[in-house]
Amino acid sequence: MELEIVIRLLLAAFWGALIGAEREYRGKAAGLRTTIMISVGACFFTFMSQWIGGAGNPDRIASNIVTGLGFLCAGVIFRSDNNVSGITTAATIWSVAAVSMGVGAGYYFAAACAAIMILSILTLLTFLQDKIDFINEHKTLRIxxxxxxxxxxxxxxxxxxxxxxxxxxxxxxxxxxIVLEWQIHGSKKSIDSLYAALLQDPVFEELVL
Incomplete structure (x- = not known):
């Protein structure tokens, strides 16, 4: 039993570290150590839920992990003017905890599949997202x-x-x-050309994009 506990905690730390390394590389709020702590913590909470709740109520603590993580996720979401950042990192925290709960409950294969899928979304789909942004960027322009x-x-x-x-x-x-704030969208090339033209136009005194 003791060896099984160590294996589950190490697996939770491993998957948390892999996903956290990607967030750390991109300079996000929840980096390597944060995701490992969340992963190990969620795994251990799942143990405790099974042990304390027993056969009749095994979800006694585990059911509250998702609720408790909501407060942590809210802490990494930032809003400035009309921009919101940190939503992907918050979703990653939530997903890492789900993976670790799976490990804690002994569902290794399902947890591994979920972790690999999360990593794929964070890495491979970034390329697709950049392509979409290149075709149609959304910016806030203050003039x-x-x-x-x-x-x-x-x-x-x-x-x-x-x-x-x-x-x-x-x-x-x-x-x-007069200060105007615009929500603009178009191809990256169009927006870059627009910004260059605005900078050269003598009518405008200050630009923030």
Whole structure:
């Protein structure tokens, strides 16, 4: 029994380390040590659930792992302006815990399949995601210009010229300037060309992409 416990904990640490290494390589919030800790912890909680709950209630603790992980996942999701980051890392934490629960319960093959699938999604599908972004990127563009200039009209002209679709999100005015915030999307080439044209246009004083 003792050897089986060690094997399960080591397997949980192994799968957690593999997935965590990918997150560490990409500089994400939940890196190598974090995913290993989550993996080993979830595995041990599954042990305790089986031991404490007994045959009649083996999910006594394990059923609360998913709920408890929600707080941890929320901690790696960041929102700034109209951008949200960390959702993939949060989903990875959740998935790693599921793999480790499978190991803790003794379902080695299912846990291995799930871990390999998670790694495949994080690595192989990144290439596909980059291709999709190259074809159609989504960006938030903030533009500042003087109230006396026709910046809004000029923006629409440039968007049309470079085939970039746009949606005005916010508009702020003060004594001297107007700040427009646009949600734009188009090919990477189109957005890069648009940004270069905006930088050269004397109407716009400040750009944030």
């Amino acid at each position: 500042t210009f003087k109230r006396s200039d026709s910046g809004h009209v000029r923006c629409k002209e440039l968007f049309s010229t470079y085939n970039v679709k746009s949606k005005l999100i916010t508009q702020h005015r003060n004594l001297d300037h």
